[in-house]
Amino acid sequence: MFLENTKNAGSIEVICGSMFSGKTEELIRRLKRAKFARLRVEIFKPKIDTRYSDEEVVSHDSNTIVSTPVDSSTAITLLTGDVDVVGIDEAQFFDKGIVDVCLQLANNGVRVIVAGLDMDFKGKPFGPMPDLMAVADEVTKVHAICVRCGDLAEFSHRKSDSDKLVVLGEQDIYEPLCRRCYLACTDVSDENGDSSGPLC
Numbered sequence: 001m002f003l004e005n006t007k008n009a010g011s012i013e014v015i016c017g018s019m020f021s022g023k024t025e026e027l028i029r030r031l032k033r034a035k036f037a038r039l040r041v042e043i044f045k046p047k048i049d050t051r052y053s054d055e056e057v058v059s060h061d062s063n064t065i066v067s068t069p070v071d072s073s074t075a076i077t078l079l080t081g082d083v084d085v086v087g088i089d090e091a092q093f094f095d096k097g098i099v100d101v102c103l104q105l106a107n108n109g110v111r112v113i114v115a116g117l118d119m120d121f122k123g124k125p126f127g128p129m130p131d132l133m134a135v136a137d138e139v140t141k142v143h144a145i146c147v148r149c150g151d152l153a154e155f156s157h158r159k160s161d162s163d164k165l166v167v168l169g170e171q172d173i174y175e176p177l178c179r180r181c182y183l184a185c186t187d188v189s190d191e192n193g194d195s196s197g198p199l200c
C-alpha cells in the first residue's frame with residue numbers, strides 16, 4: 001500500500017499508469033479515506049467512459065464509489081461549490097481545460113486527486129495527463145504486471161488493429177506489457193525508416 005503524505009487542502013495529486021495498473025483502486029482508496037475523515041468529497045469522470053455504469057467510478061475489482069459523469073472540464077467547476085476533496089477518474093479523456101480547473105480548485109484550498117492513463121496505446125503521452133503531472137504536488141506511477149513475462153508493465157498494448165485513439169475495452173482488447181515485450185509487439189522501424197510491421 002502507499003503511505004502517502006496527504007494534505008487535506010490545496011493540492012493536486014496525480015495517480016497514473018497503464019491499464020490494469022490499479023489507478024482507479026488507488027483513487028477510490030484515497031477518496032474513501034477522505035470520506036472516513038468526514039470531508040466533503042465529489043467525484044467526476046468524463047461521459048465518454050460508459051463501460052460499466054453512468055453514476056459510478058468502477059475499478060476492475062468492482063470496488064465502487066458514486067461519481068458524476070460530466071461532458072467537459074468546465075462542468076466540474078460548476079459542480080464543486082462546497083467541497084474539500086475532488087476526485088477525477090479517466091482524466092486522459094478530458095479536454096486541456098481540466099488543468100486550469102484543477103489548479104483553480106487547488107488554489108481555492110481543495111485537495112484534488114486525479115487518476116488517468118499516462119500513455120495511449122502507442123506509448124505517447126495521453127491528452128492533458130502530461131500537463132497535470134507537471135502542475136501536480138505529487139505524482140504516483142502505478143504499474144500493472146506484464147502478461148507475457150511477469151515484469152512490471154507500463155504499456156497498454158492494444159491487441160486489435162484499430163488505429164482510433166479511444167477504443168474502450170477490457171482484457172479482450174488491451175493487455176499490459178513491459179517495455180521489452182511492448183517493443184517486440186509493435187512496429188519497429190529500421191535505420192531507413194522501413195517498418196518491419198507488428199511482430200505479434
Ligand code: ZN
Pocket residue numbers: 146147148149150151177178179180181182
Ligand atoms: Zn514483459
